[in-house]
Amino acid sequence: xxxxxxxxxxxxxxxxxxxxxxxxxxxxxxxxxxxxxxxxxxxxxxxxxxxxxxxxxxxxxxxxxxxxxxxxxxxxxxxxxxxxxxxxxxxxxxxxxxxxxxxxxxxxxxxxxxxxxxxxxxxxxxxxxxxxxxxxxxxxxxxxxxxxxxxxxxxxxxxxxxxxxxxxxxxxxxxxxxxxxxxxxxxxxxxxxxxxxxxxxxxxxxxxxx
Amino acid sequence: xxxxxxxxxxxxxxxxxxxxxxxxxxxxxxxxxxxxxxxxxxxxxxxxxxxxxxxxxxxxxxxxxxxxxxxxxxxxxxxxxxxxxxxxxxxxxxxxxxxxxxxxxxxxxxxxxxxxxxxxxxxxxxxxxxxxxxxxxxxxxxxxxxxxxxxxxxxxxxxxxxxxxxxxxxxxxxxxxxxxxxxxxxxxxxxxxxxxxxxxxxxxxxxxxxxxxxxxxxxxxxxxxxx
Numbered sequence: 001x002x003x004x005x006x007x008x009x010x011x012x013x014x015x016x017x018x019x020x021x022x023x024x025x026x027x028x029x030x031x032x033x034x035x036x037x038x039x040x041x042x043x044x045x046x047x048x049x050x051x052x053x054x055x056x057x058x059x060x061x062x063x064x065x066x067x068x069x070x071x072x073x074x075x076x077x078x079x080x081x082x083x084x085x086x087x088x089x090x091x092x093x094x095x096x097x098x099x100x101x102x103x104x105x106x107x108x109x110x111x112x113x114x115x116x117x118x119x120x121x122x123x124x125x126x127x128x129x130x131x132x133x134x135x136x137x138x139x140x141x142x143x144x145x146x147x148x149x150x151x152x153x154x155x156x157x158x159x160x161x162x163x164x165x166x167x168x169x170x171x172x173x174x175x176x177x178x179x180x181x182x183x184x185x186x187x188x189x190x191x192x193x194x195x196x197x198x199x200x201x202x203x204x205x206x207x208x209x210x
Numbered sequence: 211x212x213x214x215x216x217x218x219x220x221x222x223x224x225x226x227x228x229x230x231x232x233x234x235x236x237x238x239x240x241x242x243x244x245x246x247x248x249x250x251x252x253x254x255x256x257x258x259x260x261x262x263x264x265x266x267x268x269x270x271x272x273x274x275x276x277x278x279x280x281x282x283x284x285x286x287x288x289x290x291x292x293x294x295x296x297x298x299x300x301x302x303x304x305x306x307x308x309x310x311x312x313x314x315x316x317x318x319x320x321x322x323x324x325x326x327x328x329x330x331x332x333x334x335x336x337x338x339x340x341x342x343x344x345x346x347x348x349x350x351x352x353x354x355x356x357x358x359x360x361x362x363x364x365x366x367x368x369x370x371x372x373x374x375x376x377x378x379x380x381x382x383x384x385x386x387x388x389x390x391x392x393x394x395x396x397x398x399x400x401x402x403x404x405x406x407x408x409x410x411x412x413x414x415x416x417x418x419x420x421x422x423x424x425x426x427x428x429x430x431x432x433x434x435x436x437x
Binding site: 016017019020023024027030031034035038041042045046049109130131133135136137138 | 272298301302303306309310313314317320321324325327328329331335338392410413414
């Protein structure tokens with residue numbers, strides 16, 4: 001029988017791994033301290049980015065506050081995505097529109113969007129891209145503010161959107177013309193709208209927000 | 211193969227006859243600080259000679275700014291990891307050393323990730339998952355194993371700075387070529403004439419592979435001529 005087997009297993013474990021355990025505790029404390037110090041800044045950065053994007057879509061809005069409860073949206077394959085709708089208010093506190101964050105799968109990675117609608121949740125005020133890694137020169141055209149693709153969503157009805165490869169992009173309706181060479185990305189954005197818009201509208205109506 | 215494989219790093223410890231481990235282990239024998247530093251930049255350049263850390267090399271070099279940020283993040287992680295491992299090298303149990311390296315590297319990478327999220331949010335979003343992925347970058351664990359666990363603090367620090375500088379310079383050169391050809395700009399300043407037609411392909415993965423291949427070819431030619 002070896003020496004290791006005759007030793008107390010807990011003592012043996014401590015002798016072998018004390019450095020790992022002590023280091024894990026010290027590194028954990030270091031990360032906890034840094035996280036506590038920097039987390040407010042990180043959260044503020046996210047709020048600022050949301051406000052900048054949503055504020056650009058709802059130009060009259062001076063601030064955004066959480067509205068109602070979180071809404072759980074079915075995104076397929078048994079998965080759900082929790083959405084917190086924010087109401088945009090003007091300087092006098094009047095409701096000017098709604099905004100929320102949603103995401104879908106793009107060509108290369110997840111595409112995270114800020115979507116804004118009018119106060120009645122009947123028409124889209126447009127969308128902004130929080131994060132995406134779409135192909136430069138093609139898919140990343142969805143990020144161009146007031147570009148060919150984004151412009152088609154401004155004033156479009158809150159209903160099931162349809163992607164077409166040809167059509168008049170200047171006609172604002174539920175038909176969205178795809179970006180040439182970036183059909184997958186264009187489709188991903190439209191699919192994201194279709195996944196989130198109507199379920200959120202229904203849930204908001206149930207919560208008495210509309 | 212070598213590319214981005216953490217498993218490879220574990221295995222080369224068992225077989226130090228491999229060519230790459232020869233380069234990696236060079237530091238333990240050669241304690242000249244100047245040589246140690248410059249080895250990371252040319253003789254044992256992690257990207258051009260050892261072909262390590264290829265994932266960020268290909269993924270974040272579409273422009274110089276993200277490449278520089280990635281390079282400096284790797285320098286920080288290398289420094290942190292080499293300092294900790296070097297200080298603890300006499301206490302390291304051989305069979306637990308990889309766990310200790312991983313714990314140290316993961317801590318440093320988390321610090322770098324938090325810092326970028328807090329103070330450079332646009333860059334953090336642009337780099338996406340590639341900062342957290344430094345944890346599995348073979349350069350870091352390779353230097354911890356080949357240098358920091360066998361050498362004193364000063365040599366380990368110089369090694370981290372040399373290797374980090376070699377990695378950063380390579381990324382920036384690759385990114386500068388790609389950014390200029392893909393957009394006509396560098397650091398968002400236009401450097402190409404108005405008649406220049408941007409090569410969109412250089413901003414895509416194919417541009418990264420072609421540029422890296424050409425640079426590796428050029429480095430091999432120079433190495434043969436100077437050998």
